[in-house]
Amino acid sequence: MKEIIKALSRLGFDPALQTLIEPHYLQQDQVARVCTVDKERYIIQNSKSTVTATLTGKMRFAAESALDLPTTGDWVIAQVFDDDSVAVIHQVLSRKSLLKRKSAGKAVEHQLIAANIDVACIVQSLDRNFNINRLQRYLAMVYEGGITPLVLLSKRDLLTQAQIATKTDTVGKLYPDLQVLPFSNSIDDDVQNLKKQFDPGKTYCLLGSSGVGKTTLLNNLLGTQQYETGEVREKDGRGRHTTSRRQLIHLDNGAMLIDTPGMRELGALEMNEGITHTFEDIALLAEQCRFNDCSHQHETGCAVLQALEKGEISEQYYQNYIKMQKEAAHHERTYLEKRQRDKEFGKLYKRIMKHKIKK
Numbered sequence: 208m209k210e211i212i213k214a215l216s217r218l219g220f221d222p223a224l225q226t227l228i229e230p231h232y233l234q235q236d237q238v239a240r241v242c243t244v245d246k247e248r249y250i251i252q253n254s255k256s257t258v259t260a261t262l263t264g265k266m267r268f269a270a271e272s273a274l275d276l277p278t279t280g281d282w283v284i285a286q287v288f289d290d291d292s293v294a295v296i297h298q299v300l301s302r303k304s305l306l307k308r309k310s311a312g313k314a315v316e317h318q319l320i321a322a323n324i325d326v327a328c329i330v331q332s333l334d335r336n337f338n339i340n341r342l343q344r345y346l347a348m349v350y351e352g353g354i355t356p357l358v359l360l361s362k363r364d365l366l367t368q369a370q371i372a373t374k375t376d377t378v379g380k381l382y383p384d385l386q387v388l389p390f391s392n393s394i395d396d397d398v399q400n401l402k403k404q405f406d407p408g409k410t411y412c413l414l415g416s417s418g419v420g421k422t423t424l425l426n427n428l429l430g431t432q433q434y435e436t437g438e439v440r441e442k443d444g445r446g447r448h449t450t451s452r453r454q455l456i457h458l459d460n461g462a463m464l465i466d467t468p469g470m471r472e473l474g475a476l477e478m479n480e481g482i483t484h485t486f487e488d489i490a491l492l493a494e495q496c497r498f499n500d501c502s503h504q505h506e507t508g509c510a511v512l513q514a515l516e517k518g519e520i521s522e523q524y525y526q527n528y529i530k531m532q533k534e535a536a537h538h539e540r541t542y543l544e545k546r547q548r549d550k551e552f553g554k555l556y557k558r559i560m561k562h563k564i565k566k
Contacts, residue, residue, distance in 0.1 A: 208233050214254035219410050241281040242455040260294035278319035279453040304353040321412050321465045327354045330415035332362040340527045351481025361420040364391040392423045407461030486528045
């Protein structure tokens, strides 16, 4: 079993996770990590090999939402068959962190991005992609997942030092404790300095819009042009998706990195803690409000509105907070209503089937 644990540790397996697993699963080499998810097809890696896997029918049927299904970075219990050529996943182990968002489009459902992440690298370019409101959405998502954020500002070679300082200071004033690193993919010293941020045994992910340089950065970290990069459209500064699925990639120094497709929609669903952490100063002010259920929009004795009037918080900062709070509340109500309808439909289906069996 020691050899199995040693091999799994290279995938990020740690002693805390070991305490949650029954020993016989390790002895039988049934612990694996999900490397790639492609619809209902999974690629997992155990102590010996990389295997294509599917879910058991029981697990698929019992899943009430996407939260119950494996995602990239998950640790799972899986049984391997046919000389390690195929596997079946029986269980998802407890996650120490989970990165998720509202699914794109009108559907109100969770979309899982990655699990068991230590550090999320939020990549924005210093040119047209730089956007504080969008950065705050990423921060809320990362904080909600229990993950440490790291902000990487790409394409610094396109700006002057004064322009770079202006933008980094903007972030620094709002989030003094947040690590912010400007860099350029075309400057070797920058890439080498970034490599030092990735510690062996830890799992990282790259988040950001298409065209900010995530895939180029990944190729630079790997030292090969392994992944396809895309050009940014001159018309609107948007890039096209070059990463089509989330995959766990091993760096030479033993760190693991999950690349993610560019995200244009960052819908807030169950992000209350993340929003509170992202707008921590507003949360502290809210404790001084006259009413416990203050919406911070029109109430008498609202400490947040008083701070806004005094210029202690900016209008943009305040408006983004209110927008995210409203959006999260709306999506959560819709999600809960959908869950309730699904449960009622399930009960109705069981009654109908029971009645048919009696006949």
